[in-house]
Amino acid sequence: MKINIITLGCSKNTVDSENLAGHFTDGGHTVYFDREKNDCDLVVVNTCGFIGDAKEESVNAILQQIAAKKRRHGKTRLVVGGCLVERYRQELEAEMPEVDQWFGAREWDAVSDYIGSKTDAAHGADAAEPRKLSTPSHYAYLKIAEGCDRSCSYCAIPLIRGAHRSRPIDELVAEAKNLVAKGVKELIIISQDTTYYGLDLYRRRALCELLNRLADESGAPWIRLHYTYPSSFPADAIDAIARYDNICNYIDIPLQHINTRILNSMQRGIDRDGTLRLIDSFRSKLPDVAIRTTIIAGYPGETLEEFEELKDFVRTARFDRMGCFAYSPEEGTAAFKLNDNVPEEEKQRRVGELMAIQEQISWKKNQTRIGQTMKVLIDGYTDRYLVGRTQYDSPEVDDEVLIDIKGVDIEPQVGQFVDAVVTDAMENDLVARLA
Numbered sequence: 001m002k003i004n005i006i007t008l009g010c011s012k013n014t015v016d017s018e019n020l021a022g023h024f025t026d027g028g029h030t031v032y033f034d035r036e037k038n039d040c041d042l043v044v045v046n047t048c049g050f051i052g053d054a055k056e057e058s059v060n061a062i063l064q065q066i067a068a069k070k071r072r073h074g075k076t077r078l079v080v081g082g083c084l085v086e087r088y089r090q091e092l093e094a095e096m097p098e099v100d101q102w103f104g105a106r107e108w109d110a111v112s113d114y115i116g117s118k119t120d121a122a123h124g125a126d127a128a129e130p131r132k133l134s135t136p137s138h139y140a141y142l143k144i145a146e147g148c149d150r151s152c153s154y155c156a157i158p159l160i161r162g163a164h165r166s167r168p169i170d171e172l173v174a175e176a177k178n179l180v181a182k183g184v185k186e187l188i189i190i191s192q193d194t195t196y197y198g199l200d201l202y203r204r205r206a207l208c209e210l211l212n213r214l215a216d217e218s219g220a221p222w223i224r225l226h227y228t229y230p231s232s233f234p235a236d237a238i239d240a241i242a243r244y245d246n247i248c249n250y251i252d253i254p255l256q257h258i259n260t261r262i263l264n265s266m267q268r269g270i271d272r273d274g275t276l277r278l279i280d281s282f283r284s285k286l287p288d289v290a291i292r293t294t295i296i297a298g299y300p301g302e303t304l305e306e307f308e309e310l311k312d313f314v315r316t317a318r319f320d321r322m323g324c325f326a327y328s329p330e331e332g333t334a335a336f337k338l339n340d341n342v343p344e345e346e347k348q349r350r351v352g353e354l355m356a357i358q359e360q361i362s363w364k365k366n367q368t369r370i371g372q373t374m375k376v377l378i379d380g381y382t383d384r385y386l387v388g389r390t391q392y393d394s395p396e397v398d399d400e401v402l403i404d405i406k407g408v409d410i411e412p413q414v415g416q417f418v419d420a421v422v423t424d425a426m427e428n429d430l431v432a433r434l435a
Contacts, residue, residue: 001041001115004032006065007134008058009048011190011226013082014134015143016108017046022130023112033134035061038068042077042115047084049160051328058084066098079103079111086160087331105160131175136379138185138415139395144172144210145191149199150229152256153267153334154296154327157192164193166201169210176218185377185415186222187214188394193229195237208236215244221417222377224394226252230278231269238285248391249286254294258313259306262299267334279317290392292321295354298347299327300338307350314357320365321398322358324351359427366399366425373435376401376420381412388418390430401430408434 003024007017021031032040043065047058062080069076081103085092089102103111133140148157149164176187189211191197198206214223223246225237230253241247257263260271270278282289295310314322326347329340342350376388379395386403393399403420405412420432 001029002032002039003029003042003044003115004034004037004040005044005046005134006035006061007033007046008061009046009050009054009083011141011188012143012192013046013048015131015141015190016082016105017044018131018134020044020046020108020111021132021134024115025132026130027112027116029115031132038071040076042079043069044111045078045080045082047080047082049083049085049087049156051325051330053325053328055084058082062092062096062099066096069098077101079114081105081108081111083160087156106162133184135395136414137183138377138379139188140179140184140186141188141190142172142176142179142214143167143190144194144197148192149196150193150269151267151334153265153338154299154330156330156333159332161192164196164200166197166199166206168201169206169213172210173213173217176214176220180219183415184220185417186224186395187218187220188224188226189214190226193227194225195228195233205232205234207234208240211237211240211244211247215240215246221246222248222391224248224250224391226394228253230255230275233278235281238282241289242285249289250292250392250394251282251286251289252292252394256294256296257299257310259302259309262302262306265301265335265338266296266299290320291317292323292394292398293319294323294325296327297324297350297354298342300329300335300340300342302327302342302350311354311357314354315361318361318365319358320392321362322355323397324354324358326351362399363425363427366427366430369422369430370425371422373419373421374401374430374432376403376418376432378403378412378414378416378418380414381405386410386412386418388420399428399430401432403432403434405434410434 005017005021007013024031045062048054065078069078077100079101080099083105085102086104101114145164145166147161147164195207198204258272263271329336374390378386378388380387384406386405388401419435421435422430422432424431
């Protein structure tokens with residue numbers, strides 16, 4: 001069959017889809033990752049159910065595929081799975097009878113069974129080779145665990161994905177080596193909480209041990225750490241980043257807020273002072289580190305004074321990269337019981353204010369890069385530019401480097417490292433020339 005897999009949401013969903021695609025391919029099927037393709041025998045939509053905007057996007061994607069299925073007059077089967085289905089299966093089944101089959105976020109092996117490509121390992125953290133990448137071939141996400149044992153008041157992920165389940169270190173190292181052998185230059189370490197890694201398997205936090213093994217044995221030129229958690233952050237993981245040249249000076253750590261009352265309500269396990277100490281420890285041990293974070297605006301009960309405290313925090317912390325989203329009430333979470341008393345319009349205004357502050361910080365930080373020679377991994381190119389990233393930027397969410405090649409005799413190679421001299425800087429991009 002010709003099978004199209006459409007993935008919504010985070011990079012963890014991306015890995016689930018890639019594992020599923022690998023088993024489809026092994027079964028003799030041809031797999032695409034193309035949201036606009038409309039001539040396949042089977043379409044699989046892997047949904048997101050994290051926040052309101054993501055749920056809306058997933059519903060719209062399903063409706064788009066229902067319409068495409070109707071135009072095919074019964075020649076296409078439509079399967080919908082993932083986080084949204086895990087949470088709202090009954091409602092979705094009632095509203096969208098045109099969908100042929102529904103599967104939750106923990107049932108990807110059943111999708112293979114459904115089409116007759118039986119496998120014992122097509123889901124989540126238990127997935128094994130084969131795997132078909134949907135990302136460009138020079139970078140890949142390495143999912144080190146599934147589920148989450150945290151109880152953040154606003155987050156439904158533990159309800160959707162279940163308890164934290166770490167994958168064994170030897171298995172992860174083997175997968176990393178396999179990916180690098182196929183041409184992957186950058187491994188991006190992900191899970192719902194990467195700093196929790198190992199507690200279930202080894203009764204200790206083993207992220208540092210994993211990073212050491214990956215840096216020593218995988219052969220990956222770049223290893224990047226995502227989805228860390230501020231409470232009980234393993235200090236030895238920072239030591240590992242400092243120790244190895246092939247671990248990027250980059251930490252993705254969603255902090256969500258700075259006000260202690262709100263952090264306590266969010267059940268984050270850390271207060272304002274602990275957060276500030278953690279940031280200071282990052283920068284003292286890794287002076288060149290790029291810190292990426294995300295912030296929630298408009299959490300229930302957030303006063304104007306608490307919001308001003310958050311704004312001051314963003315100004316003084318001077319994050320290298322920051323995302324911000326408005327609080328979204330999620331059924332089944334602790335915060336859902338709170339009075340969601342910040343109007344949606346006010347939430348969006350607060351998001352805008354925070355991002356305006358961050359844009360100025362990003363611009364000033366990027367200005368300091370002018371004149372520097374930087375190592376850049378090429379992600380793509382246009383007629384005028386090579387488009388790539390430094391070690392301080394993750395794909396799809398962070399800044400890009402535009403290397404001017406007008407008049408330069410060069411054959412662009414995606415996945416190649418080049419040295420480039422920064423000649424100009426904007427809020428979200430650097431402009432450079434080849435060194």
